[in-house]
Structures are given as structure tokens and as C-alpha cells.
Amino acid sequence: MFSHTEENYLKTIYHLQLDTGTVTTNALAQQLNTKPATVTDMMKKLHAKNLLHYTPYYGFSLSNEGKKAALFIVRRHRLWEAFLAEKLAFSPEEVHEIAEELEHVRHAKLVERLDAFLGYPQFDPHGDPIPDKKGKVPQSQLTNLGDLPIGAVAVLQAVAQQTKPLLAQLSAKKIAIGSQLEVRSRSPFDQMLEIKINNKIISISAQLASHLLVKKQPS
Amino acid sequence: MFSHTEENYLKTIYHLQLDTGTVTTNALAQQLNTKPATVTDMMKKLHAKNLLHYTPYYGFSLSNEGKKAALFIVRRHRLWEAFLAEKLAFSPEEVHEIAEELEHVRHAKLVERLDAFLGYPQFDPHGDPIPDKKGKVPQSQLTNLGDLPIGAVAVLQAVAQQTKPLLAQLSAKKIAIGSQLEVRSRSPFDQMLEIKINNKIISISAQLASHLLVKKQPS
DNA sequence: CGAAAAATTTAGACTAATCTAAAAATTTAT
């Protein structure tokens, strides 16, 4: 269907346009570690294939078809990340690089079987949502606890990576789905967070915080 | 290290030279679905990289370095095959095609973790040996039961794919490691085998036979 | 506003992997 290169462009445009709506040549070149001239060439090609909207000198954005393709690439990437972390015990930091290669193995049945094997996870080890087999992204207004500002109040909704050590730590700290918590401070040195929960103040690592998906409460 | 294309050449030469010692341009072209001219070009390239012995108009064979590289590719291929069959419930017939893509993900730690996750399997779902992390091939003079000629007598040494349904069928049929058996006939229609074991004649599917690794007895 | 800066595109070239057609070498078979 698409070459590895095309897939990398589609995926990267998808990520960039989530933030900015429209993507520029330079931004894409920088992200993909390539030159603007190369990007322009590829944009013409993807435009000819109806995968994106493109007007020379203005940015570009994915067409519906392009977005659909991108979602399936993201799906594969995040499923493999989940596999690597959960089954092969890689740390969340390591999984991305390996998944960059695995994501290009396009085989519908493989992806579905992998999804089932993992128990249809909704989030990858970074807490990012995994599109389902129809390309639907589990939207949930969830944020990493690590991304909340000081003073924010939130309720724990989900845990990104369901591994034993992580779950053990949560239960030891009496943190559970539904717990309300408040961010009190963040160490500038190692990003350790102090949070108030169950009326006590405890501190948790940035690592752990990044796995806790919370719903922010209006303040 | 090597491009996907180079890896495919190395792997294919490895397989072909197991049978023939030396590999010819035409044989390789046919196997790789390409043209002889293309093969010659690639042979010059691999020869320049010291991966094979090559004298124009005579065949070629892998150098020690080339063989080592090939063994690691074969290792990855067969480990993924084992993963697909054992963990994702693919049939032995389906795994090869998918593993053709997965094998090109070169990441030393990934391969070692996968190997550990699978319990250091010695054979893939087809009963072919999986080179270990040093590239050593578990040699065992074992043959698929399905490949034995009529009349052959053999002893069961190993079972290629340790899945519950397969093991259940073996125990139901009272076939165990160490059992002596004799091949009595093979159906031309569906390759079902009749074998004599425990002094009884039972019939087993070609599927099952292909998972039973036997040591042929001198006749 | 309009000139300088920044961003983008075009032009022309390179590499890896492939092809077809023709030439060269080897093998086969009378």
C-alpha cells in the first residue's frame, strides 16, 4: 500500500497537525531529519495520491483518506509499544525506537491478533491512546498526571501500563482508580511530584506520574 | 548494518547453499523473484563487502562473515515464527510470510528478549532449528516425521510446537518422546500417515506429523 | 510601505535496487 517512507511522513504529519492544525515544510523536515526540499517532493507525491490537502507555499494537512492511513500506522506503533513494555519488559523510554520499525509490518491479521493478545489495550506505555481497529481513538480528556500544573485537582481514571511492579506500587501508596488528588509541588531537579491524596502528602516519581491518566477537575 | 534487500540475499544464499554447497545466479534469481542480472549486481556488492566468495561465471558461497550474518537473520525469522504460532495462534502455514517482514527489525535487545519470552525455543513451528544468540544451530539429525519414506522406523525426539491442543492430541494417541514408530502408508489425497506405534496402527494428519521431530533408525 | 529575512519550491544530480537487451563465457551434446 504505502512505502515505509510514505508511512513515516503520514504518521509525522498526523502528530504535528494534532497541535497545529496545519503543518509546514520546515517543521516536517526537522521532525523527519530530512531537508525541506525532500519534504516538498514527498508532499507532491502524497497530494497526487489524495492523501493530503496541499497548496504550494501554504502548509498541508491530511485528507480524510490520509488521516485514516495515519491512524492505522499509529495504531500499529502503539500496539507494538504496549507489547514491548508489557510482554518483553522494556521500559517506556525504550519502546518508541523499536516500535518505529515494527509499525511498518502491515498485515491486518497480525495487528488484530496482537491487539487481542494484549487484551485490547486503550493506552500505550506513554499513556497515549491506541486507535481501535476501525481507527477510532479512545478520547477521554485524560492527561498524564505528570503534565498537570501545580495546584491542579484531578481524579485518577486509568493506568497506562498494567504491569505488576507498577500496580504493586500503586496499591502500596493506596492510589486507586477514582482517587482524588492535588498536585502540590514538582522538584526542578528530578521532576518528583508531591501530591495530596487521602488527605496525606506523598511523593511519586515522574515515571509513575506519566503512567497515571487523570481527569482534571474544574478549579 | 545491511539493507533489507541485502539481508534477503544473505538469507536465501544460506538456505540454498545448505543443499548445494555452491549457489548459482539463476537459482538465486528464481528464489528471490528477480532477474539474473540483478543478482550479479548484488553479488558484486556483497563480494566487495567480504560477505561471500565469488568468482565470475562460477557460483558463490557465503564467507564466514556472511554466514554469521545469515544465521542471525534466520534466528530472527524463526523466533518470530515461534512467537506468531505460539503466542498469536497463527497456523504454521501462515507464519512464514509475516516473519519475512519481522525478521528485518534488527535490534539486538529485542531479539534476546523475545527469545527469553518464548522460553529459548530450539525449533520453529516447522521444526527447523533456531540458531542461538551466538549463531550456533541446534543440530540434532532430526527429521519431520512427515518427511520420512514409507517403511522407515524412527524414534520421537522432540515436538516442534509445544501448544496445548497439540500436546493433548499426542497424549490421547499415547505418543511420547522416546516412542518408536514405523511409517506404514501415506494417503495420496491428504497426506494422512498411518504409523505403527505401541504395536497398534493409528493415523495422524500431515499437520501433526510435521511437528514431530524424529531420529531415523538404521534399517 | 517596501527591503531584508525566512520559508518554500524548483532544478539538477546522486545512490540503491531494479529492469531489458546484448555480449561473453561455460556447458552440453552430437
Place this chain on the structure above:
DNA sequence: ATAAATTTTTAGATTAGTCTAAATTTTTCG
């Protein structure tokens, strides 16, 4: 043993993805 058939290599061309340098367009700001 030599002519025919086969195999292999060479020559020249093509495509995808990339680059640098130059040209063009847009944006910024004095």
C-alpha cells in the same frame, strides 16, 4: 571437438528517495 544451448555478465536505462544550490514566494519589521 566444436556448434548449439544455456548461463552469466555487462551496458544502459528507470524509479524512489535523497541531496545541494539557486530561484521564488511569503513574512517580518524598520
